[in-house]
Amino acid sequence: MTDEIRKYLAKAEHALLVAEDLMRDGHAPDAASKIYYAMFYAAQALLKSEGVEVVKHSAVEAALGYHFAKTGRIDPKFHKMLISARKIREIADYDIDEEIVEPVASLKLEEGRAFLAAIQEILGAR
Numbered sequence: 600m601t602d603e604i605r606k607y608l609a610k611a612e613h614a615l616l617v618a619e620d621l622m623r624d625g626h627a628p629d630a631a632s633k634i635y636y637a638m639f640y641a642a643q644a645l646l647k648s649e650g651v652e653v654v655k656h657s658a659v660e661a662a663l664g665y666h667f668a669k670t671g672r673i674d675p676k677f678h679k680m681l682i683s684a685r686k687i688r689e690i691a692d693y694d695i696d697e698e699i700v701e702p703v704a705s706l707k708l709e710e711g712r713a714f715l716a717a718i719q720e721i722l723g724a725r
Contacts, residue, residue: 600648600722607644608724611637611715618708627704628691632710634704635688638681641718645673648722656685677717680710 614637621630642663646653653662658681666677684707691699703723 600724604644604722605724607640608715608722609646609721611640611644611718612680614640615711618704618711619624621707622704623716625701627701628699631684631691631699631704631707632688635681635684637711638684638714641715642681645718645721660685673717674701675714680714683707684710687717702720 603628614633616638618630618633621627621633622642637676639659639677642659643653645667646662649666651662653659660678664678667673668675686705687699687707690697701712
């Protein structure tokens with residue numbers, strides 16, 4: 600595993616810890632945003648392990664689907680989790696009429712943990 604991949608995994612772990620703190624402090628929308636970024640960093644780590652270089656959020660989603668979900672190398676549910684988390688993050692960060700509530704953020708936190716764990720397992724980091 601390269602140093603770059605380790606750094607992405609560390610960023611993912613840190614983002615989940617921050618999300619947990621935000622949840623404890625009653626900031627569900629901010630937690631939802633951090634949860635997405637944890638998943639985004641973990642997906643980046645996985646893609647980089649295959650030499651796939653993408654930066655845009657939509658490109659990360661597409662590449663994860665193409666290289667891992669469609670090939671069965673990762674359960675497709677994780678690809679769907681990433682897509683869903685991004686939609687939730689966009690609502691949390693940009694929508695002034697809709698707010699992310701605690702139950703939604705709590706579910707995303709569970710999914711974020713599962714997503715990171717699955718990627719760490721694939722990369723042999725667990």
